[in-house]
Amino acid sequence: MNDTSFIPASVLRRSFIELEARARAQSLLDAGTARELVGPFERMESPWLPAQGIAPQSDDGCIVLKGTISAKPVVVIALEGAFQAGSMGEVSGAKMTAALDLAARDSANGTNTAAVLLLETGGVRLQEANLGLAAIAEVIASVLGLRQYAPVISVIAGTVGCFGGMALVAGVSSYVLMTREARLGLNGAEVIEQESGIEEFDSSDRALIWAIDGGEQRVGMGVADELIDDDAQKIAASVRRYVEAGPPRIHRSDQVDLYSQRIAALDVSKQFDPVMLRDSWSNTRKKGGAA
């Protein structure tokens, strides 16, 4: 028998970030309920990568587990950040869209089925370009189809973060959970430096990157819902709470007037101070904006 009472909690803590996507997904579902769909042994691989000399992955970097959370039906869709930076291709996109559509179908028929998205992704897989981009458009549509019935909960844990077109998927989600290590943005620092120059964004300035895209900033400015520790049990507990809560009364991406006002109020003559943005945006929240 192990007596773990003398072991510090920090040692017992299991890092979520260190887990592969499949293990992350499993850690969120009620024990014994996880069932993988279109799993690795079916070898639904990218038809486009081998022709370009790139080794495919048996699940195309998208893992779909169906099960329950707090005894409620849930589908967890996890992107494997270690495979092609979690980028979306024809097959991974199709798996994600199909799973969301099936959850929506069940929900429309009376069995509300939430979705948890583990977004570890740089966006479109450039080696599949237009099929990847089209897949992201379809995933966005499918999230919007499901979220009217059941919550779509995006978890961004790192280390890849959530960038590119997939940041719109986070943006239309019901809830977004981020660790401090995680980043969320449309364009990464390297792309901005490349397109607009180093003065616009010095991509070697890591502090600046996290000051703008990091979990603490995104939660602080109210564009993500909860800052979570890199702890598998705690993350599972947070996800449970959002599954139980159901969809929000109003989704963040439906609050057009609030965000239009916030953008109009910005002084564009210089770069925005991220910390000041947290203050001003949480102030407009307290003034009654339904954020």
Place this chain on the structure above:
Amino acid sequence: MSAQPGIRGKAWFQALTGSNRALDGDPGSLLTADAKLGEETARFICVIPDPKARFPCVRKGEVGLEEAYGLARRVREAIALGASEKKRPIVALVDVKSQAYGRREETAAIFLAAATAAAAYAAARMQGHPIIALVVGQAISGGFLTHGYQANRILAFDDHDVVIHAMHKEAAARITLRSVEELERLGHEIMPMSYDVQDYARLGMLHRLLHVQDPDSPSPTTVAQVQTELIDAVADARAGARDLSSRRSSDGARQMRKAGLLARARMEREWNEP
């Protein structure tokens, strides 16, 4: 790509609506007008370059914060009008360079602005408004996800200056450490990577590839031709589902998206426990 993004967009917006100015309260880069399309009124929306834009990183026709929230506002306004009358079609005229690449944009969460616009278009579609995207020039990456890609039907001109892609050539060449010529060659071997709109059409997501004489400055005949196509697309959208499933059932999809279709079929089969 030789054409400056947004020039064609503006020309076509003017040709289809008679207007070339933003509505009061909108940024100069967002053109919106309600105009006749066949027997009914449709809302036309276009994003164009505005050299006087507040945000420096959108002055060449990128879709930025003000553009994205403006799109969302004008689309939601059309939805509100649709509550008491026929659900008017919304035509997205697409000629956008990309999303805005700026620090201000990232700081102020442009990802959410883009999501908000996409959500508005999708909400309109799901409520029965036919959403038609007419790609007259460029439709790249986040710009297209924000403005056009949630449409029921996508039409594009069959023209060298029409490019639908995930990343414009020069940036893709820089990131993949290839030359533009090498990328173009790769696009001939790997169809989804092609910059040629005819190859995009082969992927099966396009409703129609339009051959027009004079895409840069259309004659009245050309405009009438395109209007007929738009009317047809609206009817086709009304006759079909309010989701994006038509993109999967085309001949092109059956040929070029086989793996994705098979993955979907298996997901459906395995969803319920045996």
Place this chain on the structure above:
Amino acid sequence: MEQFKFDYPQAKRPVSKKAHVGVVGSGDMEILMEPSKDGAAQVTVLTSVNGFGASWKAVLDRFFASYEGAVRVHINDAGATPGSVMLRLQQAVEVIEK
């Protein structure tokens, strides 16, 4: 891009489980291991790193020198070292033989 196929007819002991280990990251690989359909072991390898056919054969020969399970193995490889390959094979076997 190279593909290899290796047969190990002497590995004939029936197995009943499946195992999937690894991720196809740079310098890494995944292994899918399941019961063979014809009573003996086969391995297929798809690798993005060319020129290591002899290495693959050596590692797999060594592995099957002491493992007689009738397994069908597929490997998607993006440049794992021979040491990692052996490790992954052993991880997979641990699951199969549990």
